[in-house]
Amino acid sequence: METETGRKPVPAGSPLERIVSGGASALALVRSMGIGRWLRMEREVLAQTVKVTGACVLGWWLAAYVLHLDLPVLVPIGVLLTVSATAYSTLVRGAQQVMAVVVGVAVATALVWLIGVNAVTLAVLVMAGLVVSRLLNLPAQNVQIPISALLVFALGSRYGFERLADVLLGAAIGIAANLLIAPPRHVDKAGKELCGLSAELGDLADDISRGLRDGWDAGMAREWLERARTLSQRLEDTEQAAEQAAESVRLSLRRSRYDRSLNQVAEAATCLDHACHQLRSLARGLVDLIAGVRGLPGERGADLPEALADELAALARVFRGFGHLQVGRGRREDLADLRAALEEGERHQKRLVTTFRQTRHAELGSLQGALLDACARIRHEFDPDSGPHTLAFPAHD
Incomplete structure (x- = not known):
C-alpha cells in the first residue's frame, strides 16, 4: 500500500500549462457545482475586487484634484502594493512599504550627496x-528599497520625498479600505478550495469505477495513482488556506462568531487529506495487482467484482457531497445525499465481503482485504454522525 513517505514532487509545469490547468479546474468546478452555487461562492472575491478598485480610484482622485501631486498614479500603485489577502497582513504590508521607501529615499539621498550620480x-x-531588504526580513518580492533609491538617483531627492508622500497616502487608503470596508474573510475561499479538491477526488473515484467496470490496464492504474498523488500534495496547501482564514479574522471585532466556520475549515482539510490517502492506497493496490508483484496474479486478477466499481461510484458521490457542504452554510439536500451515498457504499461493501471470502489465493486475498479496508475508511472519515471529523460538517438547526 502507498505510504505517506511515498509522495513524489509534482512538477509545476510551464506558466502556460498552469494557466490551462487552472482554467480547466475552474470549468470542472462550475460543471460540478452549477452556475448558481458557483456564483454564490465567488461573491467574496467579487466584493474584494470592487473594493480595491474603488480604493485605487479614490487615491488617484485625492492625489490629482485635492493634493495636486505631479504623479497621482503613484497613490493607487501604493494602494495595490499595500492591500493584501487579509486585513492583518495589509497592516503589516503597509508598514513594510512605508519603511522600505523611507530607507530607500534616505540611503539614495545620502549617497548621491556624497558620491554624485554615476555608475x-x-x-x-x-x-x-537588496542586502538591507534581506536584513529587514522583507518578502522576496518587496524591492521597494532599491526601487525608491533608483528613482531618487534618476529624478532627484525632491522626487524621493514626493514618492514617500504618495506611498504614505496609498498605504493609508489601502489599510483603511481593508480594515473598515468589508474586510476579506477567507473562510469562504478556503471552503471553495476544499470543494474543488473534493470534486476532483470524486472525479478520480468515478474514473476508477468506470475503468474497473469497462476494462482497465497497467497504464490506467498508474495514471490513477499519479492523480491521487498530485491531489494529495495539493491538499497540503489547504492547511495554508485554513491558516489564512484564521488570520483574516484576527482583527475582527466579532472574531468569536467565526470560530465555528474556522473549525469546520480546519477539520474538513484534515478529513479530505485522510480520505485522499485511502484513495491513493487503493490506487496503489490496483497498480500492484495488475503488475503481478508480491505473488499477485497480474492481469489474470484484473477482473474485479462489479460491487467494487459500484462502491467507488458511491464514494464519488460522497466526495462531491462533502465538497458542496463546505460552500456557504451547506444545504440539507447535500447532507442527505452524502448520507444516502454512504449507505449505498456500505451495501456494496457487504456484497464485496461475501465475494472476496471465496478467494483461495493468499496474496490476492490480502490485497482484497486492503481494498475493502480503504473503502471502509473513506466512508468512516466522511460519516457526519459518528466519524472522526464531525466538526467538518455545517451545523443545521
Whole structure:
C-alpha cells in the first residue's frame, strides 16, 4: 500500500500549462457545482475586487484634484502594493512599504550627496537595497528599497520625498479600505478550495469505477495513482488556506462568531487529506495487482467484482457531497445525499465481503482485504454522525 513517505514532487509545469490547468479546474468546478452555487461562492472575491478598485480610484482622485501631486498614479500603485489577502497582513504590508521607501529615499539621498550620480552610486544603491531588504526580513518580492533609491538617483531627492508622500497616502487608503470596508474573510475561499479538491477526488473515484467496470490496464492504474498523488500534495496547501482564514479574522471585532466556520475549515482539510490517502492506497493496490508483484496474479486478477466499481461510484458521490457542504452554510439536500451515498457504499461493501471470502489465493486475498479496508475508511472519515471529523460538517438547526 502507498505510504505517506511515498509522495513524489509534482512538477509545476510551464506558466502556460498552469494557466490551462487552472482554467480547466475552474470549468470542472462550475460543471460540478452549477452556475448558481458557483456564483454564490465567488461573491467574496467579487466584493474584494470592487473594493480595491474603488480604493485605487479614490487615491488617484485625492492625489490629482485635492493634493495636486505631479504623479497621482503613484497613490493607487501604493494602494495595490499595500492591500493584501487579509486585513492583518495589509497592516503589516503597509508598514513594510512605508519603511522600505523611507530607507530607500534616505540611503539614495545620502549617497548621491556624497558620491554624485554615476555608475558606482547606481551599483551601491542596488546592492545595498537588496542586502538591507534581506536584513529587514522583507518578502522576496518587496524591492521597494532599491526601487525608491533608483528613482531618487534618476529624478532627484525632491522626487524621493514626493514618492514617500504618495506611498504614505496609498498605504493609508489601502489599510483603511481593508480594515473598515468589508474586510476579506477567507473562510469562504478556503471552503471553495476544499470543494474543488473534493470534486476532483470524486472525479478520480468515478474514473476508477468506470475503468474497473469497462476494462482497465497497467497504464490506467498508474495514471490513477499519479492523480491521487498530485491531489494529495495539493491538499497540503489547504492547511495554508485554513491558516489564512484564521488570520483574516484576527482583527475582527466579532472574531468569536467565526470560530465555528474556522473549525469546520480546519477539520474538513484534515478529513479530505485522510480520505485522499485511502484513495491513493487503493490506487496503489490496483497498480500492484495488475503488475503481478508480491505473488499477485497480474492481469489474470484484473477482473474485479462489479460491487467494487459500484462502491467507488458511491464514494464519488460522497466526495462531491462533502465538497458542496463546505460552500456557504451547506444545504440539507447535500447532507442527505452524502448520507444516502454512504449507505449505498456500505451495501456494496457487504456484497464485496461475501465475494472476496471465496478467494483461495493468499496474496490476492490480502490485497482484497486492503481494498475493502480503504473503502471502509473513506466512508468512516466522511460519516457526519459518528466519524472522526464531525466538526467538518455545517451545523443545521
